[in-house]
Amino acid sequence: MQTTSERSAYLVLGMHRSGTSATAQLLALAGAELPDNVMPGDEHNAKGYFEPWKISVFNDQRLRAAGTAWDDPFNLPYAPLAADDEAAWRERAVALFRAEFGEALHPLLKDPRVSVLLPLWREVLEAAQMKARVVIPVRSPLAVAGSLSRRDAFPVEKSVLLWTVYMLAAEAHTRDLPRAFVSYDGLLTDWRGQVAAIEKAHGAPLPRMSERAAEKIDGFLTKDLRHNDGEGDLASVPLVGALAQGVLDWFTASASGQSPDRAVLDAAAAKIAEMKAQMGVFVSPVTSTLDTTRAELLYERQLAEVERKRMEALESELALLRQERARIEAVVDTALDGR
Numbered sequence: 001m002q003t004t005s006e007r008s009a010y011l012v013l014g015m016h017r018s019g020t021s022a023t024a025q026l027l028a029l030a031g032a033e034l035p036d037n038v039m040p041g042d043e044h045n046a047k048g049y050f051e052p053w054k055i056s057v058f059n060d061q062r063l064r065a066a067g068t069a070w071d072d073p074f075n076l077p078y079a080p081l082a083a084d085d086e087a088a089w090r091e092r093a094v095a096l097f098r099a100e101f102g103e104a105l106h107p108l109l110k111d112p113r114v115s116v117l118l119p120l121w122r123e124v125l126e127a128a129q130m131k132a133r134v135v136i137p138v139r140s141p142l143a144v145a146g147s148l149s150r151r152d153a154f155p156v157e158k159s160v161l162l163w164t165v166y167m168l169a170a171e172a173h174t175r176d177l178p179r180a181f182v183s184y185d186g187l188l189t190d191w192r193g194q195v196a197a198i199e200k201a202h203g204a205p206l207p208r209m210s211e212r213a214a215e216k217i218d219g220f221l222t223k224d225l226r227h228n229d230g231e232g233d234l235a236s237v238p239l240v241g242a243l244a245q246g247v248l249d250w251f252t253a254s255a256s257g258q259s260p261d262r263a264v265l266d267a268a269a270a271k272i273a274e275m276k277a278q279m280g281v282f283v284s285p286v287t288s289t290l291d292t293t294r295a296e297l298l299y300e301r302q303l304a305e306v307e308r309k310r311m312e313a314l315e316s317e318l319a320l321l322r323q324e325r326a327r328i329e330a331v332v333d334t335a336l337d338g339r
Contacts, residue, residue, distance in 0.1 A: 008131040008204075012110040013118070013170035015163040016070075017147035019137035019184030022221060024110035026191060027135065029216045031207025032108035035100035052100055052111060059113035062089055062120065070113050071154070072284050073161040074276035076169055076269065078119045086120075093124045106207045115166045118173035133202045134179035136170050137187070138251040141244050142232045161240045161272075164247050168269050171251075171262075178202045181255040191221050197257070243268050 010032040012024045028034050035052040063069050066079040080086050101107040107130070114121050125132055145159035154162075180201035182194045192214075199205050235245040246264045253260040 006131060006204075007105050007129065008133050009125055009128075010106060010108045011114060011118075011121075011132055011134045011174075012108070013115045013134060013136050013166075013174070014112060014138075015115070015141075015144055015166035016112045017144045017151075018112075018139040018141075018163065018166075019182075019187065020110055020112060022184065022187055023135055023137045023182065024108060025220055026187065026195070026217055027108055027206065029213050029220065030195070030209045031213070032106045033101065033104040034108050036102075037100065052109065055096060055100060055109070056111045056113065058093065058096055059111055059117055062093075062117060063113065065089070068284055070116075071152070071158075071162060073158055073165060074272065074280040074284055075116050076165045076272055076276075078116065078169070078173070080119070090120060090123050090127075093120060094127045097124050097128060112166060115170040115173070118169070122173070132174075132177050133204070134170075134174045134177050135198060136167075136174075136179060136181050136251070137184050138181055138248075138255045139184035140234065141248060142234055142237075143184075156237055157239055160234070160237050160244045164240065164244045164268060165272060167247055167251060168265055168272070171265060172269070178204075181251060183252075183255045186255070188221055191217060197255075243271055 010027050012020050012027065014020050024034075035055070037052060037054050060070060063072075063075070065085070066081060068075050068079065081089065097107075109121070122132065141160045141163035142156070144163050145154070145156045148154040148159040148162075149156065178201060180198040182197060186194045195206065195209065233241075234248065235241045237244065247268050250260045250262070250264050
């Protein structure tokens with residue numbers, strides 16, 4: 001049994017909109033440590049994403065360096081760059097990790113892009129002498145598709161294929177690591193059971209799980225997190241539905257404590273490789289180009305949000321100073337009146 005005193009990073013892997021935010025907040029409330037710069041909530045996720053936005057920006061840049069993007073449906077397998085270039089990106093990632101997490105004992109890294117870039121980030125953790133503990137939430141890709149349709153206007157076929165690629169990458173890159181598969185629905189109905197499964201899979205308790213933490217988790221994991229229920233016939237989704245159904249069945253079985261045969265995952269990866277050979281040249285460059293503009297806009301948005309929060313903090317501090325000044329002036333006036 002491992003102990004919580006060992007330095008270890010919690011990695012939340014999987015596709016965007018698949019329960020990674022809820023999982024990350026549970027881990028954070030139980031003692032895993034978020035980075036300094038976290039992406040705030042918005043109209044698509046009011047409770048917050050808990051993503052390290054500077055690391056997300058870095059990951060977008062690294063994906064584009066390989067001619068791909070976060071929403072490239074053929075972003076599998078990991079594509080290393082030339083040795084010198086790969087070393088330079090690794091050095092940047094190490095510096096960024098240290099800047100964001102400092103001396104944290106249990107940093108919490110939640111960015112879906114890490115799923116497809118995990119070979120790089122595993123080297124970062126090794127450089128930091130940090131072990132990895134992985135949590136992979138499992139949610140129907142149709143629920144993910146519903147969210148991405150609202151947020152990005154993606155067709156269901158693209159969202160389902162993206163979910164499949166991210167889940168395959170997350171699984172393939174973590175086979176030798178302590179990892180837990182957790183049901184997103186289970187988090188909302190019985191999160192304590194999911195925590196027990198996480199701790200059993202990791203061979204270690206969560207860092208600071210307590211009654212107070214449990215109360216906060218109860219207050220966070222509410223029914224309003226279920227924005228899309230994922231109902232529908234996944235297998236009937238054109239081109240990719242049957243493929244995704246087999247992958248979902250594997251992860252659902254794993255989340256229930258079973259040990260299903262990975263042959264279905266290998267077959268799915270082979271099928272996606274075949275599709276990539278046939279269509280990747282048409283899809284991936286366009287996706288990368290679109291992502292450049294989108295990432296630049298996101299970066300500017302995050303900078304603006306950071307500046308807004310800084311100004312709010314300064315205004316709050318100024319208001320407190322004004323109150324203190326008024327109090328002191330009142331004390332002085334009273335003293336002078338009493339002379």
